[in-house]
Amino acid sequence: MHPIIPIAADNLPNVPQVQALVSFLQHEAQPMIVLDPDYNILAANIAYQRQFGSVDKPYLGQKCFRISHHYEVPCDQAGEHCPMRQARLSRGPDRVLHIHHTPRGPEHVEVELRPILDAHGEIAAYVERLTLVRSASARPSGAGLVGRSAAFNGALAALQRVAPSMLPVLLLGESGTGKELFARAVHEASERASGPFVVVDCSGLTETLFESELFGHEKGAFTGATALKQGLVATAQGGTLFLDEIGDVPLAMQVKLLRLIESGTYRRVGGIDTQHANFRLVAATHKPLRQMMAQGLFRPDLYYRISAFPIRLPALRERRDDIPLLLQSFLQRALPGQPRLTIEADALEALQRHDWPGNIRELRNVLERARLFADDGKIRAAHLPHWDEAEPAAHGVAARADGDGAADFARAVAAFRGTRAELAAHLGLSERTLYRRLKAQGLA
Numbered sequence: 001m002h003p004i005i006p007i008a009a010d011n012l013p014n015v016p017q018v019q020a021l022v023s024f025l026q027h028e029a030q031p032m033i034v035l036d037p038d039y040n041i042l043a044a045n046i047a048y049q050r051q052f053g054s055v056d057k058p059y060l061g062q063k064c065f066r067i068s069h070h071y072e073v074p075c076d077q078a079g080e081h082c083p084m085r086q087a088r089l090s091r092g093p094d095r096v097l098h099i100h101h102t103p104r105g106p107e108h109v110e111v112e113l114r115p116i117l118d119a120h121g122e123i124a125a126y127v128e129r130l131t132l133v134r135s136a137s138a139r140p141s142g143a144g145l146v147g148r149s150a151a152f153n154g155a156l157a158a159l160q161r162v163a164p165s166m167l168p169v170l171l172l173g174e175s176g177t178g179k180e181l182f183a184r185a186v187h188e189a190s191e192r193a194s195g196p197f198v199v200v201d202c203s204g205l206t207e208t209l210f211e212s213e214l215f216g217h218e219k220g221a222f223t224g225a226t227a228l229k230q231g232l233v234a235t236a237q238g239g240t241l242f243l244d245e246i247g248d249v250p251l252a253m254q255v256k257l258l259r260l261i262e263s264g265t266y267r268r269v270g271g272i273d274t275q276h277a278n279f280r281l282v283a284a285t286h287k288p289l290r291q292m293m294a295q296g297l298f299r300p301d302l303y304y305r306i307s308a309f310p311i312r313l314p315a316l317r318e319r320r321d322d323i324p325l326l327l328q329s330f331l332q333r334a335l336p337g338q339p340r341l342t343i344e345a346d347a348l349e350a351l352q353r354h355d356w357p358g359n360i361r362e363l364r365n366v367l368e369r370a371r372l373f374a375d376d377g378k379i380r381a382a383h384l385p386h387w388d389e390a391e392p393a394a395h396g397v398a399a400r401a402d403g404d405g406a407a408d409f410a411r412a413v414a415a416f417r418g419t420r421a422e423l424a425a426h427l428g429l430s431e432r433t434l435y436r437r438l439k440a441q442g443l444a
């Protein structure tokens with residue numbers, strides 16, 4: 001049993017609306033606090049005390065930015081979005097995803113702030129509602145999405161916004177950035193979470209195979225169709241259908257996909273009855289769909305249908321601050337009986353410097369490989385691949401001097417943190433050649 005602590009600080013403003021509000025919020029199921037316009041926490045309800053309050057750290061009368069972020073200044077002065085500032089300007093609600101310090105450690109929290117006006121229309125106080133975000137972890141975690149960098153949080157905030165709706169979601173990102181994991185998180189944060197989550201890998205399927213996989217077939221529809229078969233659309237009934245690599249769907253099948261999405265109906269191969277579909281669509285691709293559209297390789301009508309809510313997943317090199325957290329998470333996932341590994345400083349430095357063209361999948365694989373070499377349980381730089389030799393081929397940076405090669409080169413230069421000599425080694429170029437290429441591209 002939690003003791004019922006008096007809800008309000010002694011200095012509650014003498015505004016009737018605020019007094020009434022505080023007693024109203026006391027038994028709300030969601031954690032809520034009342035703040036004065038100067039960031040002071042005036043009151044907290046029971047749900048807040050349970051989820052965020054710690055016995056040894058008083059929060060009433062304290063500044064919200066100090067309690068939630070351990071900052072000495074308001075969030076907007078610490079490089080973050082401050083919902084109070086926004087709500088003050090718009091005089092309306094503002095919602096933002098933040099990482100808060102909680103008794104359990106850092107956690108993703110959705111913060112919604114509403115201004116309370118007094119009889120003269122002045123802002124007397126703010127009510128802040130906090131919702132723990134369960135789709136991702138800001139601490140090392142044995143499963144699911146992990147991340148806390150600004151780039152990751154941007155994608156997570158978009159996921160949180162769209163998940164409860166029925167809107168189709170389009171996940172855009174390089175291979176290995178976590179598209180499937182994000183798709184699953186959209187499903188799990190939606191009202192369909194108790195329904196099925198069905199993955200359709202659209203790559204490498206011929207047109208006929210794709211159609212029968214998706215829509216199913218009647219008995220005798222073609223040679224070998226010895227029984228009626230339900231398709232994946234039927235399997236996804238009441239849940240989420242995830243079309244992975246949608247950029248690989250053959251043109252002729254794109255029409256059928258469009259019809260399915262627009263009308264919510266389809267026919268089994270060889271069938272005449274109209275079937276009714278009931279799924280939420282999430283699609284993903286690493287391909288440039290707009291460019292493919294311009295080249296006539298992807299139907300614009302299908303593109304506009306699926307791209308209502310695009311979410312761009314950052315490449316790992318755009319969220320390097322997450323590398324230690326991801327490493328800790330993957331190390332936690334050791335099989336029972338396997339020794340716990342640690343990472344030495346030289347290895348961590350090399351891992352943070354690498355460009356990760358294969359993103360998080362590559363990181364996992366590198367770690368699995370290092371595990372085999374780390375006889376004493378310590379991963380060192382020597383246990384990592386020799387990237388300086390292998391990378392130019394993987395990136396095609398050194399090999400190609402123009403076209404995409406130039407873009408790759410510029411990107412590699414922009415993303416690299418280190419000296420010129422290290423950059424040359426990283427790209428597999430001599431320092432002289434590197435300098436010539438930088439100059440040729442106006443980057444020197």
Ligand SMILES: Nc1ncnc2c1ncn2[C@@H]1O[C@H](COP(=O)(O)OP(=O)(O)OP(=O)(O)O)[C@@H](O)[C@H]1O
Binds near residue numbers: 174
């Ligand atoms: N944010 C994350 N936190 C923890 N693990 C992650 C995260 N993102 C991706 N992973 C892991 O990285 C690997 C690749 O992720 P996933 O298969 O979802 O990527 P993808 O973008 O769908 O790749 P592809 O385009 O090649 O299908 C998986 O093992 C997944 O568990």
